Amino acid sequence: MDRNQIMKWLKAPAKMSNKYSLHAIYFCTGCGIIEVPPVITARWDAERFGVIPVATPRQANLFLITGYVSVKTLRAIIRTYEQMYEPKYTVGFGSCPINGGMYWDSYNTIKHLDKYIPIDGWIAGCMPRPEAIFIAVVHLWTLIDKEKANGYIRYRENYKSYRRNQELALGKLEWPPLYPINSSS
Amino acid sequence: MVIKVIQIIISPVLALIVGVLFLGLARKIMARFHWRYGPPLIQPVIDMIRLFYQKSVSHGSMFDLGIILSLAGSIVVVLFLPFGKICPLSSSGGLLVILYIMLIAPLSLALSGGQGANPNISIGISRKLILSLGYEVPLLLVLLSVMTHYKTISIVAVVNAQQSTDWALISFPLFLSGISYFLILPAILGIRPFDVSSAPQEISSGLMVEYGGKYLALATIEHAFVLFINVALFVNLFLGGAANPITFFVKMLVVFVLGLFVNAVFPRFRIEQAIKYLWKWPTLLAFLGLIMTLIVRR
Numbered sequence: 402m403d404r405n406q407i408m409k410w411l412k413a414p415a416k417m418s419n420k421y422s423l424h425a426i427y428f429c430t431g432c433g434i435i436e437v438p439p440v441i442t443a444r445w446d447a448e449r450f451g452v453i454p455v456a457t458p459r460q461a462n463l464f465l466i467t468g469y470v471s472v473k474t475l476r477a478i479i480r481t482y483e484q485m486y487e488p489k490y491t492v493g494f495g496s497c498p499i500n501g502g503m504y505w506d507s508y509n510t511i512k513h514l515d516k517y518i519p520i521d522g523w524i525a526g527c528m529p530r531p532e533a534i535f536i537a538v539v540h541l542w543t544l545i546d547k548e549k550a551n552g553y554i555r556y557r558e559n560y561k562s563y564r565r566n567q568e569l570a571l572g573k574l575e576w577p578p579l580y581p582i583n584s585s586s
Numbered sequence: 587m588v589i590k591v592i593q594i595i596i597s598p599v600l601a602l603i604v605g606v607l608f609l610g611l612a613r614k615i616m617a618r619f620h621w622r623y624g625p626p627l628i629q630p631v632i633d634m635i636r637l638f639y640q641k642s643v644s645h646g647s648m649f650d651l652g653i654i655l656s657l658a659g660s661i662v663v664v665l666f667l668p669f670g671k672i673c674p675l676s677s678s679g680g681l682l683v684i685l686y687i688m689l690i691a692p693l694s695l696a697l698s699g700g701q702g703a704n705p706n707i708s709i710g711i712s713r714k715l716i717l718s719l720g721y722e723v724p725l726l727l728v729l730l731s732v733m734t735h736y737k738t739i740s741i742v743a744v745v746n747a748q749q750s751t752d753w754a755l756i757s758f759p760l761f762l763s764g765i766s767y768f769l770i771l772p773a774i775l776g777i778r779p780f781d782v783s784s785a786p787q788e789i790s791s792g793l794m795v796e797y798g799g800k801y802l803a804l805a806t807i808e809h810a811f812v813l814f815i816n817v818a819l820f821v822n823l824f825l826g827g828a829a830n831p832i833t834f835f836v837k838m839l840v841v842f843v844l845g846l847f848v849n850a851v852f853p854r855f856r857i858e859q860a861i862k863y864l865w866k867w868p869t870l871l872a873f874l875g876l877i878m879t880l881i882v883r884r
Contacts, residue, residue: 418636422629427786446622448613451629456786459798462640486798487641 419462419488420542421451426461428481431468433495433528440531450538458484463541465534466520469497469504470511476571482518483579487553490545492537493520496527503527516566519552593674594665600672601664601818604835605810606630608817608842615843619850630810634803642799645702649796652698653804659690660811667818668742670831680739681729684819691812692718695793695805702796710792713857714776714783720864721773727872728763731879732823735760745827753826759882762875764824769868771845773860774816778849782857817841 410417440447441454455461458481470478482491493514496502501512514520522541524533544550556563560580568574610627617624626632644650665675666684696711732754736744748754755764773780784792797805821827821837828834855863 414635415639418632418639422633422636424633443621446617446624448617448625448629449623451625451632456790457795457798459796460791460794460802462636486643 416545416548420545423450423452423463423490423538423541424455424461425452425463425465426458426481426485427454427456428464428466428478430466430470430474430478431495431497433467433497436494436528436531436534437465437467440534445531445535447534447538450535452538458482459486461485462489464489464491465494466491466498466514467494469495469502470514471509472511472570475511475517475567479518479567480576483576488550489553490521490541490550491518491552492541493523494534494537495529496525499523499525511570517563517570519555519563521550521552590674593672597669597672597674598661598664600669600831601814602807602810604838605814606634606807608813608839609806609810611839611842612846612849615846616850630806634806637798637803637806638800640799642801644801645796649698649701649801652694652696652701653801653808655694656691656698657804657808657811659687659694660808660815663687663691663815664811666741667815668745668822668827669818669834670828672831673742681733681741681744682739684741685726685729688815691808695808699793699796704795706789706791706795707793709789710783710795714793716857717773717780717783717860717864720861721770721868723865724766724770724868724872725774727869727876728767729823731760731763731872731876734876734883735879737883741822745822748826749829753824755824759875759878760824762871762878766868766871766875767820767824768841768844769871770864771816771820771841772848773864775813775845777845779852779855780860781854782860785854813842814838817845 406417437454439445441452447453452463462485464482464485466478482489493499497504497510498514498520501507501510504510505512511517521544522537524537526533541550557580560578561582564574564578564582607627609630610625613629614624614627663684666687667673692714696714699707699711732744733739735754736747738744738747744754751757754760772778776784784794789795794802794805817838818834820841821834825837825841828837
C-alpha cells in the first residue's frame, strides 16, 4: 500500500478493499486451470496483490472461468455464481468461454458464456500465459475504480433474460429464481 | 478502580491488534518459506474491511448468536490472562477459570456452524471435537503439574514465582511439561500438522464453509483471539510472563514463529494419526512431568 493511497482509502474504503482483497474460488472448468497453480505459487506470486484461492463460494468474490464450459458445467457455474455474496466479479479466461474457441461446433459446449452469467472481463488466448491473469487483475482494478465492473448489478437488473437463456440451455431449472421475476417488465 | 476499568477496556483491544498482526505475519512468513514475496502485513485487515462491506445471508438465529457468543467467550478469557503488568481480572480467577471459559469459544462456534446445514460443517465439527479430545488430556496434565509445582492456581502467582527464580521451561521437572505444551500447541491453534478441521482441499474449509461477509470477518477476529490466548498462556506459564507488555509480545512472537516453522514443513495428519500422536508423545511427556513434579515436591 502506497502512502498516497491513504486519501483514497479514507474516501472509499469499500471500493479499495474490494480491489486489494480478491478471493478467487477454486472452480476448474476445462484446461485453463493448469495456468492457475503457477500463478498462486512461487514463480508468479498472486498473493502480493491479495489474490488467493478460497474453497467455498461464500468467501469468494472473484470467479475465474478457466476454459470451455460444457452444458453440465454451466449448471454448476450458475449455482456457484448465485451463491457468492455481492459485490462479485467474473473473469472469463481463454477463448472458449468468449465464443466457443476450438469447440465452436461442439454439440455439448456453451458458445457465449455472457448470455448465461454476466462477465466483467475477458482474457483472450489459447492458452493465455499466467501473466495475463495479472493483467486481468490490474484491469479489473481500474474497472472497479470507474465502477464499470458492475456484472452483479447487470445480473440483478436483467435477471429475467438471463434466466430465460439459462432455461433454454439447460431445460427446466430445479432451483428457484435468485431475484423475483415480475411478469410485467 | 479507574485504572482497572481502563485495563478491562484496553486489554481486549491490545489482544485483537496483536492477534490480527500475527495472522498477517503468518501469511508473510509462510510466503517467505515458499520463496514468494507475500502479501502486505495488513492483508487480514484489508480482507476484513472487504468482508464487512459485503452483503451476507444469515442461516438462522443461532448462526448469528453463536459467533457473537464465541467472541464474548474469547474476550472474557483475555481479561483473565495477565500480560505484562496488565492483569484486569486475573486476581479473582485462576487457571481453573481459564480452563472452563476456554471451552465456550469452540463449542459456540460449533453451535453456530451447525445451523448452516452443510455436510462439510458436520465433518468439520466432529473432527474439531475429536481433535480437542486429543489435546485436552496432555493439556490438563501440563496445567496440573504447573499448579502442583507452584502450589497455587493463580496465574499471577505463577508468573511472580517465575520472575523471582527461573523460567519454568528451564527449571528441572517442569521442562518436560513445557515441551509437551509446545508439542500440542499446533493442535490447539489448528495449524498445519493438525488443520484437519479446517482443511480447504478436503472438506472445503470445514466449519467455515457457510461463513461469508461479516460472519467470516467475525470468525477471523475470533481466530485472532484464539491465537493470542493460547500463545499468551504458554508465555505466562513457561516463559515467566514479562514485566511490561512489549517484552511479553516479543516472547509471544518467538513462540509463534517457532510454531510457524512447524506449520511450514509438515503435511497434514489424518484425524486418527493426529489422535495417535497426541495421546502418545505429548501425553507421555506430560505424565512423566507430573510424576517428577510430585516426587520433587515431596
